Amino acid sequence: MMPLISIGPLRMSTAGLVTLAAVALWWCWSERRFIARGVLLPDWVFGVVIVATWLGARLWVLIESATPLDVFVPQLLAVRTLDFSWSGAFVGGLFALYWSAKRMHARLYTWVEIISVPTLVAFSLGAFGSFWSGADVGRLWDGPLSVYMVGAYRHPVQLYDMLLFGLGACWCVWAERQHLLGGWWHFVIALASNLLVVASFRADVALLNGGIVVVQLGALLLLIVAVERVMMLQRQQAR
Amino acid sequence: MLIVGLIWIIVTRHDTATQPQFFDGNRIPDIQLMDVADAVVSTKPSQANPVVYTLWTTWCPACAANMPILNQLVPEMEARGIRMIAVNQGETLVQIQTHLTHTPIALEIWQDPQRQLGMALQVNDLPSTIFVDANGNIRLVYRGPITSALFRIMADELVHKTHR
Numbered sequence: 001m002m003p004l005i006s007i008g009p010l011r012m013s014t015a016g017l018v019t020l021a022a023v024a025l026w027w028c029w030s031e032r033r034f035i036a037r038g039v040l041l042p043d044w045v046f047g048v049v050i051v052a053t054w055l056g057a058r059l060w061v062l063i064e065s066a067t068p069l070d071v072f073v074p075q076l077l078a079v080r081t082l083d084f085s086w087s088g089a090f091v092g093g094l095f096a097l098y099w100s101a102k103r104m105h106a107r108l109y110t111w112v113e114i115i116s117v118p119t120l121v122a123f124s125l126g127a128f129g130s131f132w133s134g135a136d137v138g139r140l141w142d143g144p145l146s147v148y149m150v151g152a153y154r155h156p157v158q159l160y161d162m163l164l165f166g167l168g169a170c171w172c173v174w175a176e177r178q179h180l181l182g183g184w185w186h187f188v189i190a191l192a193s194n195l196l197v198v199a200s201f202r203a204d205v206a207l208l209n210g211g212i213v214v215v216q217l218g219a220l221l222l223l224i225v226a227v228e229r230v231m232m233l234q235r236q237q238a239r
Numbered sequence: 240m241l242i243v244g245l246i247w248i249i250v251t252r253h254d255t256a257t258q259p260q261f262f263d264g265n266r267i268p269d270i271q272l273m274d275v276a277d278a279v280v281s282t283k284p285s286q287a288n289p290v291v292y293t294l295w296t297t298w299c300p301a302c303a304a305n306m307p308i309l310n311q312l313v314p315e316m317e318a319r320g321i322r323m324i325a326v327n328q329g330e331t332l333v334q335i336q337t338h339l340t341h342t343p344i345a346l347e348i349w350q351d352p353q354r355q356l357g358m359a360l361q362v363n364d365l366p367s368t369i370f371v372d373a374n375g376n377i378r379l380v381y382r383g384p385i386t387s388a389l390f391r392i393m394a395d396e397l398v399h400k401t402h403r
Contacts, residue, residue: 075298139253196244196247196248197247200247200248200251201251203382205253207253210252211252211253212248212249212252213248213251213252213253216247216248216251217248220241220244220245220248223240223244224240224241224244227240
């Protein structure tokens with residue numbers, strides 16, 4: 001168990017600290033990539049995205065746990081919170097990007113393409129922070145790569161996350177270097193592949209009858225659509 | 240791709256049979272908290288009784304659904320020498336007392352406004368039930384609402400360990 005770290009009024013776990021570092025990295029890198037693509041964004045866009053990411057992460061948890069309405073808002077705004085959801089953070093951030101792009105009459109696809117690599121690297125870093133703080137969401141397992149957390153050997157799912165998000169970032173960089181069309185869809189492929197693989201090893205996933213993981217079905221569908229779109233764009237490019 | 244993906248999903252599906260996981264090694268950390276009478280209490284093992292901690296909050300619907308099951312188990316567990324303690328996570332004494340006026344809880348109730356126990360055990364899920372034998376070893380961390388059947392299986396294990 002890593003100790004909590006106090007910075008001013010904040011008292012954070014290592015996961016919180018690494019997440020802040022990941023957000024800072026994402027912000028600086030994305031800004032540079034926007035400039036490199038000739039898109040000048042006002043700073044408020046990044047502010048809106050970060051606030052929406054926070055709210056999305058908390059909203060997802062509160063809705064998932066059917067939080068009563070009388071404590072919903074205080075729980076949503078609580079600084080010292082019980083839990084965050086990566087999926088909620090992603091949806092919140094994406095929604096903020098959509099809103100900002102619409103407001104600036106820009107294309108959301110292009111924006112998502114620009115932020116894809118920094119986002120995947122930030123997710124990878126965040127997954128490492130989660131592992132470092134000793135969060136234990138892996139299924140019980142006593143194989144050679146298992147880690148001992150909270151009294152049991154488990155799959156180190158955050159390390160799998162870190163590796164697959166890193167590979168996803170490499171995939172997107174490769175696609176960019178090759179000038180392949182459909183950067184947005186390459187990003188979706190990276191995310192869906194991660195979900196499809198890592199959800200198998202997580203203990204905190206919703207299950208259907210027979211132990212089928214719900215999120216894997218969605219991820220497989222998303223992956224098939226994204227691969228089909230990329231192949232279609234390749235065929236168009238070849239013509 | 241669809242076929243490969245479906246095969247992967249089926250091969251990696253979870254075993255949904257409820258199998259309690261017994262393990263040794265992790266000791267309950269010594270944390271000082273307060274009960275609802277504001278008396279200082281500690282998680283330090285007493286070498287006398289196994290203890291079952293339930294992490295809960297007043298706003299958590301799954302905790303509310305699980306609490307009647309735990310309430311019913313209290314007399315039986317007391318008779319077997321097992322203490323049952325409901326450790327509130329992150330709320331104030333006023334919030335707990337207000338909740339108790341309309342929802343009685345038969346377990347001992349402790350306050351943990353800073354979530355020290357949950358954070359020390361790296362448990363974020365509510366409710367969570369932590370079974371600790373009389374030597375202070377954590378025998379099971381069960382996430383989510385627990386059934387009385389599984390609770391009794393673990394109680395047998397705790398008593399067996401204590402008298403070994």
